[in-house]
Amino acid sequence: MVKLVLADASYLKDSISVISELVNEARFKITKDGIELIAMDPANVAMVIFKLLSSGFTEYEIAQPQELAVNLQNLKQVLKRASPSDVLTLEVSAENKLVIQLKGSTTRTFSLPIIDIEEREQRVPNLAFPVTVSTPSSVLNDAISDVDIIAESVSFAAEADRFTILAEGDLSKAHIDIKNGDETMIKSETTAKVKAKYSIEYLKKMIQASKLADKVEIHFSQDYPLRLDYKVIDKLSMSFILAPRVEND
Numbered sequence: 653m654v655k656l657v658l659a660d661a662s663y664l665k666d667s668i669s670v671i672s673e674l675v676n677e678a679r680f681k682i683t684k685d686g687i688e689l690i691a692m693d694p695a696n697v698a699m700v701i702f703k704l705l706s707s708g709f710t711e712y713e714i715a716q717p718q719e720l721a722v723n724l725q726n727l728k729q730v731l732k733r734a735s736p737s738d739v740l741t742l743e744v745s746a747e748n749k750l751v752i753q754l755k756g757s758t759t760r761t762f763s764l765p766i767i768d769i770e771e772r773e774q775r776v777p778n779l780a781f782p783v784t785v786s787t788p789s790s791v792l793n794d795a796i797s798d799v800d801i802i803a804e805s806v807s808f809a810a811e812a813d814r815f816t817i818l819a820e821g822d823l824s825k826a827h828i829d830i831k832n833g834d835e836t837m838i839k840s841e842t843t844a845k846v847k848a849k850y851s852i853e854y855l856k857k858m859i860q861a862s863k864l865a866d867k868v869e870i871h872f873s874q875d876y877p878l879r880l881d882y883k884v885i886d887k888l889s890m891s892f893i894l895a896p897r898v899e900n901d
Contacts, residue, residue: 653714654713685706687702708886722766779876788868803852868881
């Protein structure tokens with residue numbers, strides 16, 4: 653038996669909206685701690701790690717841990733119909749369907765097929781990052797919007813107390829300096845300059861998680877994967893891992 657009730661549907665609605673930009677189908681684990689997802693995009697370039705904590709639900713009944721896979725585009729379309737005042741209920745029916753109820757001035761019920769996914773179970777890679785930048789989500793969003801008009805890839809660089817985001821096109825350049833200060837905290841375990849290049853197309857999809865959290869933690873290393881962490885205390889966490897672009901692309 654599974655019955656999960658969210659008084660604020662926006663957490664799930666916005667989360668699925670972001671995840672569906674990267675992943676078409678996904679397997680969710682439902683445990684006593686919450687709903688979890690680890691998935692790779694079809695090109696194996698990006699991973700998304702999501703957890704919606706049981707403490708964020710007004711009702712959370714689960715007889716035993718369960719896995720269910722759904723088409724995320726279908727789920728997104730249903731959740732789009734949720735208004736801010738709707739109470740959202742998730743249940744698994746006897747016919748093995750995911751039943752979604754939206755209750756406001758009317759009660760609307762949708763059922764989606766639970767599908768089979770043959771992909772192997774994903775595991776989060778154990779990565780070590782010498783550089784961590786904690787900054788408002790809006791700062792990263794603005795920087796990615798700036799470099800997006802110049803090139804298809806962006807370099808993240810860190811040294812001392814400075815974090816730089818830069819891009820180069822055929823003739824144009826963009827250079828954004830973000831300094832240690834009241835809003836941004838830069839931690840580096842090395843005195844050497846650290847630099848890595850990433851796809852702007854993927855970053856544009858990932859930074860949509862700013863609708864969930866006001867702050868983002870950026871972790872990277874020299875020519876190494878990037879990790880972005882978005883967290884809402886006692887509610888949810890969403891992280892992304894993005895493979896680096898090779899320097900001679």
